Structures are given as C-alpha cells and as structure tokens.
Amino acid sequence: MNIPDLKLKGAEIHRRDVLKGGAALATITLAPGVTLMAMGNGVAAAANPGVRWGLLIDAGKCPSDCSACVTACSDEHGWENNGLPTDPQWIRKVTLRDKETGYENTLPVMCQHCENPPCVDVCPTGASFKREDGIVLVDRHTCIGCRYCMMACPFKARSFLAESITDQKPYSPRGKGTVEGCNMCVHKLDRGDGTTACVEACKATGYNAMIFGDMNDPESDISKALASYPSIELRADLGLNLGVRYQNI
Amino acid sequence: MKRLFIATLVLFGLAVGMTYAASVYPEIPKATGEPHPEGNEYWRINHMDLLRHDRDLTVRDGIRDTDASLAGCVTCHAVNGSDGQPVTFKSEDYFCRVCHDYVAVRIDCFQCHNSIPPKMDKASLMYKGKTETFEVLLAYIEGLSK
Numbered sequence: 360m361n362i363p364d365l366k367l368k369g370a371e372i373h374r375r376d377v378l379k380g381g382a383a384l385a386t387i388t389l390a391p392g393v394t395l396m397a398m399g400n401g402v403a404a405a406a407n408p409g410v411r412w413g414l415l416i417d418a419g420k421c422p423s424d425c426s427a428c429v430t431a432c433s434d435e436h437g438w439e440n441n442g443l444p445t446d447p448q449w450i451r452k453v454t455l456r457d458k459e460t461g462y463e464n465t466l467p468v469m470c471q472h473c474e475n476p477p478c479v480d481v482c483p484t485g486a487s488f489k490r491e492d493g494i495v496l497v498d499r500h501t502c503i504g505c506r507y508c509m510m511a512c513p514f515k516a517r518s519f520l521a522e523s524i525t526d527q528k529p530y531s532p533r534g535k536g537t538v539e540g541c542n543m544c545v546h547k548l549d550r551g552d553g554t555t556a557c558v559e560a561c562k563a564t565g566y567n568a569m570i571f572g573d574m575n576d577p578e579s580d581i582s583k584a585l586a587s588y589p590s591i592e593l594r595a596d597l598g599l600n601l602g603v604r605y606q607n608i
Numbered sequence: 609m610k611r612l613f614i615a616t617l618v619l620f621g622l623a624v625g626m627t628y629a630a631s632v633y634p635e636i637p638k639a640t641g642e643p644h645p646e647g648n649e650y651w652r653i654n655h656m657d658l659l660r661h662d663r664d665l666t667v668r669d670g671i672r673d674t675d676a677s678l679a680g681c682v683t684c685h686a687v688n689g690s691d692g693q694p695v696t697f698k699s700e701d702y703f704c705r706v707c708h709d710y711v712a713v714r715i716d717c718f719q720c721h722n723s724i725p726p727k728m729d730k731a732s733l734m735y736k737g738k739t740e741t742f743e744v745l746l747a748y749i750e751g752l753s754k
C-alpha cells in the first residue's frame with residue numbers, strides 16, 4: 360500500500376484553499392491599517408463584506424389573518440411550532456394594539472440581524488456570530504446550548520431546540536441542544552437566489568408587504584423604499600442598527 | 609511427536625485466530641462515485657480535519673463550493689437497506705457507523721445533519737459532484753441570461 364503523507368499539514372490546508380480559488384484571498388499590508396487585497400479567480404467568497412442584507416416590512420400591507428411568511432419559513436427550514444412554549448419559532452406574527460383607540464396592527468417579527476448584536480456579545484463560545492454581509496447566525500458546531508443569547512436578544516428571536524429531530528433539510532441542519540433563529544435563508548443567498556422564503560411567500564399572496572435586498576446598494580428596491588418613505592427600527596433606543604425595518608406601525 | 613503436536617496446535621491456533629480476525633474487522637461498504645484522489649487511507653485518517661476545515665468555510669464565510677461537504681459524503685457513501693432505500697444513521701449498517709462503532713468513537717454530525725443523501729432537485733444543485741459539469745454549466749448560462 361502506498362501511503363505518501365498521512366498527516367494533514369498546514370500547507371495542505373493552504374493548498375486546498377488555493378485550489379478552490381474562492382478562498383484564495385491574498386492580503387498585502389502596505390502600511391499599518393492599509394491593505395491591498397486580491398481575490399483569486401473563480402467564485403468570490405459568498406459572504407460579501409460590501410453587502411448588508413436587509414428586510415423592509417410594511418405593517419400597513421400585512422393583514423392580520425395572513426401568516427404566509429411564517430408557514431413558508433417553517434416549510435423551508437423544517438421547524439414546527441405546535442404552540443408549546445418550548446417549540447421553535449424563527450418568525451412569528453405579532454399583534455400591536457393601540458390602547459386608546461383599539462386599532463390593531465399585525466407584523467412578522469424575526470431575528471432583526473443587528474449590526475451590533477447583543478447575542479454575539481454574550482456568547483461564551485463564539486458560536487453566535489455575524490457574517491460579513493450582516494447576517495447574524497449560530498454556528499451549531501460550537502454552540503453549547505447555554506441560551507445566553509436568547510436572554511440577551513431584545514426581540515425574543517431565538518429558540519432552543521429541546522427535542523431530538525430527524526429528517527432535517529440538507530441545507531438547513533438543526534439539532535437538539537443548540538439555539539437557532541432566522542438565518543435570512545443563507546442557503547438561498549449563497550446560491551444567488553437574492554431573496555428569502557418569507558419574502559417569496561409574501562409576494563405570492565399579492566400583499567407585497569416585505570422587501571428584501573442589499574441596504575448598501577443605493578439602487579436596490581429596499582434602499583430606494585427606505586430613502587423615500589419613513590421607516591422605523593424596533594427598539595431604536597438600543598442603538599443596535601437593525602437589518603430589519605418596519606413601516607406604518 | 610510432541611513437537612509435531614505443538615506445531616499442529618500452533619497452526620490450528622493461527623488459523624482460528626485469522627478467521628476470527630477476518631470476521632471482527634469491520635467490513636467497509638463500497639462507495640459509488642469517483643474514488644478520492646488522495647486515496648482511502650488518507651481519508652480514513654484525515655476525514656474529520658478535512659470536513660472541519662470546510663465546515664468553517666461554509667458556515668462562517670458562506671463558501672459552499674468546497675471540496676468536501678457532508679452531503680457529498682453521505683451521497684457517495686450511502687448504504688441501501690433491504691427496501692432499496694438508503695439507511696439512516698440509526699442503522700448499524702450506516703457507512704460511518706461501521707468503523708465508528710468498531711472503534712467506539714461517537715459522532716455527533718447526524719444530530720443536526722440529515723444522514724441520507726439529499727434529494728437531487730434544483731435546490732441541491734450545489735451538492736452535485738464534478739461529474740455533472742454540463743448541468744452546472746447550463747445553470748450558469750441560465751443565470752447569465754437572467
């Protein structure tokens with residue numbers, strides 16, 4: 360048997376990176392703080408630091424009896440909420456009621472993908488992290504299930520998976536003992552779909568209450584809408600700079 | 609005479625030992641798809657490091673075009689059960705379990721990851737191997753014309 364080299368050396372990892380092209384990113388430091396970056400040929404890294412993915416939700420267009428976005432998310436990622444307090448819930452419809460007038464308004468709430476995410480601050484293992492393109496995720500490989508992030512989140516956006524599950528979606532792995540939440544359909548974005556399951560579902564209903572896009576690109580639908588109509592962040596007082604914005608609430 | 613007797617005993621012992629050894633050594637299921645260019649020995653020893661490296665690229669940086677992916681592993685290394693369908697990690701015949709049970713090393717991958725090959729629909733185009741270059745090209749051209 361011919362076994363040339365059984366040890367996985369640093370150089371080996373490097374070779375694999377270079378071969379892939381996608382991860383071949385040469386950085387040359389010109390002066391402190393000034394770097395020259397050259398991307399390798401081939402596919403660029405999917406999480407593009409120039410992009411900030413965001414959602415704009417128009418509560419005025421969101422009828423109280425519609426939950427297409429919630430169903431779509433549940434179908435896409437395979438989570439199920441049967442009403443138990445411990446059941447996972449990546450996105451939910453919230454009802455707001457004006458106590459004075461009795462006017463009711465509903466809107467979907469999911470992970471708000473903060474620029475300064477408290478869940479990332481508190482995570483003891485670094486499992487809760489923000490991708491270069493602004494998406495806040497849990498790396499379940501390092502999550503120990505302590506649930507600090509659930510406590511820290513002002514929007515109750517994360518759930519803990521307490522039961523063993525099988526038959527996960529191949530592109531959305533999830534399992535017992537880890538925390539999960541809206542991942543802005545990273546698998547779709549990395550594939551180049553440029554949209555999320557909830558936004559697609561909202562479009563399909565004809566209500567068109569949700570817009571998805573790159574908030575850093577002034578030409579994107581979301582940037583144009585944000586620039587032309589008033590919108591708010593939930594709990595703007597916290598100064599988290601959210602990736603999800605609302606109108607008409 | 610005594611010596612011959614001992615020699616016979618030793619030979620018999622060896623024969624029994626060898627049969628025994630052959631039966632306890634795990635019988636590794638054959639895979640479909642192209643063989644690993646690095647060779648099986650290399651993968652037997654380094655699979656966890658190769659996977660760990662690529663998993664961080666995918667989860668942290670969103671690079672899905674990696675050399676190794678668990679979905680790729682379970683596709684080529686699927687073992688069919690008596691019903692002709694790939695068995696899940698629950699089965700003792702599951703590819704990974706054959707060795708892992710033998711050496712008593714527990715793996716956690718399949719607490720979160722699905723252990724059977726992903727269905728080959730449009731959603732999982734990214735899991736397809738290099739053999740389907742033509743389809744990948746087609747998808748690319750389709751993307752360009754959008």
Ligand code: SF4
Pocket residue numbers: 478481482483484485486487497498501502503504505506507508509537538
């Ligand atoms: S539950 Fe997981 S992701 Fe959340 S803080 Fe603890 S280790 Fe981090």
